Amino acid sequence: MxxxxxxxxxxxxxxxxxxxxxxxxxxxxxxxxxxxxxxxxxxxxxxxxGFHTLNADTNMAALQGYTIRLYRELEEISGQSCGLHHVGGVTLADTPERLDMLKAERAKHRHMGLETEIIGPDEIRRRAPLVNTEGVLGALWDPLDGHLDxxxxxxxxxxxxxxxxxxxxxxxxxxxxxxxxxxxxxxxxxxxxxxxxxxxxxxxxxxxxxxxxAGVYLPLMPMSHQYLVTEEVPEIVALGREHPHVMDPKGESYLRQEGRGLVIGFYEQDCRPWAP
Missing domain, CATH: 3.50.50.60 (FAD/NAD(P)-binding domain)
Known part of the structure; x- marks a missing residue:
């Protein structure tokens, strides 16, 4: 049948x-x-x-913002935990050009109803004390950033x-x-x-x-992406709160808290293709 x-x-x-x-x-x-x-x-x-709303495409940023807000509703409907950690996040800028880009993103977010803000090195260290702000001019703070299961x-x-x-x-x-x-x-x-x-x-x-x-060619190639999970980090344990996400576009890297340690990921330029 x-x-x-x-x-x-x-x-x-x-x-x-x-x-x-x-x-x-x-x-x-x-x-x-x-x-x-x-x-x-x-x-x-x-x-x-990890999840965040920073995206060069306005429609994608709006979609990401919608999805982040959806998770709580999804938990209520399903009774299933998403493992949400709304810890906020900083995206670092080390050049005037990148800082201008983040300021433009902030203006776009305001238009979309997303409450991000530009913060300086002192405030970066206060909110994300593991960050070395040497050479950092500022950052975009997004309170919606976080991670889930x-x-x-x-x-x-x-x-x-x-x-x-x-x-x-x-x-x-x-x-x-x-x-x-x-x-x-x-x-x-x-x-x-x-x-x-x-x-x-x-x-x-x-x-x-x-x-x-279906006879359709999609020019897609999955690539290997590495991240590492550390053991217990004393500074994380002593912090007494969850450390926010940190995105470093220049270093093409990110970190977030995982338990009493960290997850640190890198987007390698010389990465390996993976295909089934």
Missing amino acids: VEHVRAVVIGGGVVGCSVLYHLTRLGWRDVLLLERSELTSGSTWHAAG PSGTTHAYAKAARIGGATIRTHTPVLETNPRPDGSWEVVTPGGTIIAEHVVNAGGLWAREVGAL
């Missing part, structure tokens, strides 16, 4: 489960998510989990989507996506064929391969 649904979402990471949840918020009940393994089994489970957040989206009427099937790889003359799609799985009005590619690391099933 061929199954019919309004939409199929391929991929059970945080993006796929968010799309599924938002479809139910729009009143779509006949929606289905297919995941080849378990939810969060791609890149979601080991993401660093990516796995917990994904499961919160999934549970809220199920409450809204959606269906999730794990251990169900998609083998083919074939267009039909009426504009719908055949989604072929080991358990049978599903006819969907719409198909959403939320394959993450495998988005290129999912696109190829």
